[in-house]
Amino acid sequence: MSLSTDAIDLTRRLLRLDTINPPGGEEAAIALLGGLLEAAGFTTRRVDLAPGRPNLIARLSGSDPDAPALGLTGHVDIVPLGEAPWRHDPFAGETDGDRLYGRGSADMKSGVAAMVVAALAVAREKGRRAGLELVLTAGEETGCAGAKRIVETPRTLGRVGALVVGEPTGLSPGLGHRGVIWLRFHFKGRSAHASMPHEGDNAVLKAARAAVRLAHHDFGGACHHALGRPTLNLGRIEGGCNLNSVPDRAVLGIDIRPIPGQTSAAIVAELSALCPEAEIEILSDCPPLWSAGRDDWLAQVMERTRAVTGRAVDPAPVPFATDAGFLAPAYGGVPTVILGPGETEQAHKTDEWCSLTRIGQAAELYRDLAAAWCR
Numbered sequence: 440m441s442l443s444t445d446a447i448d449l450t451r452r453l454l455r456l457d458t459i460n461p462p463g464g465e466e467a468a469i470a471l472l473g474g475l476l477e478a479a480g481f482t483t484r485r486v487d488l489a490p491g492r493p494n495l496i497a498r499l500s501g502s503d504p505d506a507p508a509l510g511l512t513g514h515v516d517i518v519p520l521g522e523a524p525w526r527h528d529p530f531a532g533e534t535d536g537d538r539l540y541g542r543g544s545a546d547m548k549s550g551v552a553a554m555v556v557a558a559l560a561v562a563r564e565k566g567r568r569a570g571l572e573l574v575l576t577a578g579e580e581t582g583c584a585g586a587k588r589i590v591e592t593p594r595t596l597g598r599v600g601a602l603v604v605g606e607p608t609g610l611s612p613g614l615g616h617r618g619v620i621w622l623r624f625h626f627k628g629r630s631a632h633a634s635m636p637h638e639g640d641n642a643v644l645k646a647a648r649a650a651v652r653l654a655h656h657d658f659g660g661a662c663h664h665a666l667g668r669p670t671l672n673l674g675r676i677e678g679g680c681n682l683n684s685v686p687d688r689a690v691l692g693i694d695i696r697p698i699p700g701q702t703s704a705a706i707v708a709e710l711s712a713l714c715p716e717a718e719i720e721i722l723s724d725c726p727p728l729w730s731a732g733r734d735d736w737l738a739q740v741m742e743r744t745r746a747v748t749g750r751a752v753d754p755a756p757v758p759f760a761t762d763a764g765f766l767a768p769a770y771g772g773v774p775t776v777i778l779g780p781g782e783t784e785q786a787h788k789t790d791e792w793c794s795l796t797r798i799g800q801a802a803e804l805y806r807d808l809a810a811a812w813c814r
Contacts, residue, residue, distance in 0.1 A: 442556060442806060443799025447539065449475075449552035450798055451532035453515065454541035460516035463492045465577040468515040468548075472555055472575055473497065479562040481573070486592050488577045494585045497573040498597055499562055501813055506569035507600030509812040510770060511558065511805065512586075512762055513551035513779075514579030517543035523789045538792040545781025549793040550605025550801065551575060553780060557805035567813040572597050576762055582619070582723030586762035590769040599770045601736050603808065604763045607781025610748050610797055610804065612741055613757035614776065615729035617666050617696040618764055620703050621722035624649060624691040624714060626678070631685040639685030643678040646689035649714040650676060653693065656713060658706075663698040666729065666756050670696045691717075699727045726764035729756075734774040740808060744778065747804045757783065778804070 440448070456467045473483050476497040485493040498508070520529055520542055527533045527540035534540070539549070558571055574596070576585035589595055606613075626646045631639030650673050662668050671693060678689025695706060703724040711719055730737060737754070745751050757777050767775045780797035 442560060442802045446553045446556040446798050446802035447795055449556055450539060450544065450549045450793070453548040453552055454532040454543060455530055457530060458516050458543070459519050460578060460580045463489070463516055463577055465515050466491045466493060469493045469495045469575060469577070472551070475555060475559060476573065479559045481562065484595065486589050486595055488585045488588050492577045494577050494589050495573070495575040496589070496595060497575070499558065499571040501567040501570040503568045507598045508570040508572040509809055510572050510574065510599035510602040510766070510773070511554045511605070511809070512574040512576070512602065512766060513547050513554055513605040514576045514585065514762060515548065515551060516577055516580050517546070517548070518580050518787050521789055526790055534795065537795050539795055539798070540790060540792045542791055544791050544793040545607045545785035546787065546791070547606050547779055547781055549781055549798045550607065550779035553798055553801035554605050554805050556802045557809055560806045561809045561813055564810060564813070569813045571809055571813065572599055574766060579762055582621070583725045583760065583762050583765055586765040590765050596769055599773055601773050601812070602763060602767055602770060602775040603805065604761050604775065604777045605779040605801070606757065606759070606761050606777050607779045607783050607786050608757060608777055609782045610744060610778060610780055610800060611752045612744055612754045612776050612778050614737070614754045615666060616727060616757045616760050616764070616777070617669065617698055618727035619723060619725040619760045620695040620697060620706060622693045622695065622707070622710070623720040623722060624693065624717040625720065626689040626717055628685065628687040628689070630687040633683040633685060636685050639687070641685050642689040643686045645716055646676055646678060646691050649717060650691055652713055653710065656710070658701070658709070661698060661701065663729070666698050666727065669698050669701060697727055699729050701727070725760040726768065728761070728764045728767055728775060730775045737774050737776060739811070740776050740778070743807055744804060747800050747807070759786070
C-alpha cells in the first residue's frame with residue numbers, strides 16, 4: 440500500500456473511535472497507535488491524564504546518542520458533535536469525492552494518522568543518525584491538559600531539536616499562536632429583600648462595573664509583531680437566585696488570548712489590581728508560542744512544503760492554541776512549525792471534513808522532513 444493509502448486508512452480507523460472530550464476516552468486510540476509504533480521498533484511510555492485517558496510518548500533511536508530527535512505531536516481527543524444534525528455519520532469515515540467526513544477528520548486525527556504512518560516509514564529506513572519522538576496527547580481540547588501533565592511529569596520527554604505540530608492548517612506552515620487563559624471572577628455581596636435594596640450589597644452590580652472596566656482594558660498597549668494584540672472577551676456573567684432578592688454572588692467568565700511575554704501570573708495580578716473586589720480563579724492556562732522565521736530548519740520546512748503541495752505560502756500565525764505552547768518550552772524553546780492536513784475553518788464544525796489529497800500530502804511531507812532530519 441502507498442503512504443497516502445495507509446494514512447487515509449489509519450485516519451478512518453481513528454475516526455471510528457469515539458474520543459469526544461469530555462469525557463475523553465482516548466484509551467482505544469492510543470492503544471491502536473502505540474501498538475503500531477511498538478511493532479515498528481519504537482519504545483513507548485504512557486502518562487495518564489486520568490484513568491482511561493493516556494498520553495503516549497514514542498521514541499525511535501538513531502545511531503548518534505548526541506543527535507537530538509525530531510519531535511512530532513498531535514492530539515486524539517475531539518470536541519462534542521453539537522446540536523445540529525450531521526448529514527454524514529461522524530464516526531464512520533465516509534467519503535464524498537475528495538472529502539473524508541467525521542468528527543476529528545480535520546482537527547486532528549488526519550494529522551496524527553499521517554504523522555504515525557510517516558514515522559513507520561522512517562523506522563524501516565537504515566542509517567538513521569538521529570531519531571524521532573512522537574507525543575500523542577489526550578485532553579487537548581480542554582486546555583491542553585494532556586500536554587501540561589506530560590511536562591509536569593519528570594523525565595518523560597527526551598531531547599528534541601525541532602517540533603512539528605499536526606494541527607489543521609491546510610498544509611500552510613504556521614509559526615505560532617497566542618495563548619489561552621480562562622478566568623472566573625467571583626464577586627460577593629449581601630442578600631436583602633428587593634423592596635429594600637439599600638439593606639443589601641449587590642454582587643451583580645459589582646460584576647457589571649468590573650465588566651465595563653475589563654472591556655476597556657488594553658494591557659498597556661502590548662503588541663507582538665506577528666500575533667498582534669492580546670484580547671479579552673467577557674463570555675459569561677451570572678448571579679443572583681431570584682428577582683425579589685438582592686444577589687449576594689456573581690461570576691464573570693473571561694477568555695484572554697495572551698502574546699509572548701505575558702504570563703498568567705502577571706495578567707492575574709494586573710486584572711486583580713483593576714478589580715480588587717473580585718476573587719480570581721484560573722480555569723485554563725495555555726501559553727503562547729512563536730518561532731523565529733530565520734531558522735534554517737524552518738526554511739527547509741517551507742521549501743519542502745512548497746514542493747509537496749505545489750503552493751508557495753508565507754508562514755503566518757494560527758488563530759488557535761496548541762499543545763506546543765507547553766511542549767516547545769519544555770524541549771528548550773526549539774523551532775516549531777504548525778503544519779497539518781486539515782483546513783483550519785473545518786475545526787469543530789458540523790459535517791467536519793478533511794481532503795484526502797491533503798492527508799496523502801501530509802504523510803509524504805512528514806516522511807520527507809523526518810527522513811531528512813534522521814539522516
